[in-house]
Amino acid sequence: DTEVTQTxxxxxxxxxNKKSLKCEQHMGHRAMYWYKQKxxxxxxxxxxxxxxxxSINESVPSRFSPECPNxxxxxxxxxxxxxxxxxxxxxASSRAPLGSGGDYGYTFGSGTRLTVV
Amino acid sequence: xQSVTQLGSHVSVSEGALxxxxxxxxxSVPPYLxxxxxxxxxxxxxxxxxxxxxxxxxxxNGFEAEFNKSQTSFHLRKPSVHISDxxxxxxxxxxxGSARQLTFGSGTQLTVLx
Numbered sequence: 001d002t003e004v005t006q007t008x009x010x011x012x013x014x015x016x017n018k019k020s021l022k023c024e025q026h027m028g029h030r031a032m033y034w035y036k037q038k039x040x041x042x043x044x045x046x047x048x049x050x051x052x053x054x055s056i057n058e059s060v061p062s063r064f065s066p067e068c069p070n071x072x073x074x075x076x077x078x079x080x081x082x083x084x085x086x087x088x089x090x091x092a093s094s095r096a097p098l099g100s101g102g103d104y105g106y107t108f109g110s111g112t113r114l115t116v117v
Numbered sequence: 118x119q120s121v122t123q124l125g126s127h128v129s130v131s132e133g134a135l136x137x138x139x140x141x142x143x144x145s146v147p148p149y150l151x152x153x154x155x156x157x158x159x160x161x162x163x164x165x166x167x168x169x170x171x172x173x174x175x176x177x178n179g180f181e182a183e184f185n186k187s188q189t190s191f192h193l194r195k196p197s198v199h200i201s202d203x204x205x206x207x208x209x210x211x212x213x214g215s216a217r218q219l220t221f222g223s224g225t226q227l228t229v230l231x
Contacts, residue, residue, distance in 0.1 A: 004160075006160075033219075040224075040226075041223075041224070042207055042221035042222065042223055042224050043161070043207075043221055045218060045219070048218070056218070090160055090161065092161075092219075105149075105151055105163050105166050106151075106161075106163070106219055107163070108153075108160040108161040108162070109160050110159050110160040111159070111160045113158070
């Protein structure tokens with residue numbers, strides 16, 4: 001299995017809703033990432049988990065709450081989002097966590113297209 | 118800190134032509150460099166990566182890139198493009214160790230015309 005699976009593929013939510021995005025990989029990767037991508041822009045890093053611990057939070061608003069229940073799963077909990085949060089949310093994983101050597105590239109999922117209404 | 122600059126936000130070429138997508142990097146340490154492709158409404162797919170081995174790197178779908186340390190470049194090329202190569206292409210850089218975060222360039226939209 002060489003994939004990162006993200007669910008759902010599409011999500012429409014109101015500003016008062018609570019929803020979660022899910023990401024799963026079975027490649028034994030020990031680093032997992034959440035990226036946000038607006039249209040016609042490059043992905044922007046949101047969170048990094050290394051060995052299931054949050055390593056980097058790129059000053060993301062608290063309405064986004066990540067969770068890493070185990071080495072294969074990564075969730076992003078959403079609450080009280082704003083319309084400007086509408087974007088493609090990408091999950092990625094890499095074999096090497098921060099602080100280790102190696103050239104390991106990232107494997108990306110196909111993303112969740114989120115629309116906040 | 119490391120960064121990449123992609124020259125040309127849009128490139129249009131005819132099917133069968135050579136295409137060159139430009140990427141220059143800035144890094145205080147030997148970088149790892151990547152090219153990713155993103156098809157419409159999809160995630161990112163790794164095309165190829167440079168990891169301080171051979172300077173000419175061959176990737177998937179007939180793409181290749183050459184690492185040039187003196188020019189701090191990592192340009193992507195394909196000798197003969199197909200309409201199916203129409204997509205957004207991102208150059209990215211990461212450092213070793215704690216600087217492993219992947220930093221993307223602004224992207225180049227490649228349109229292949231029939």
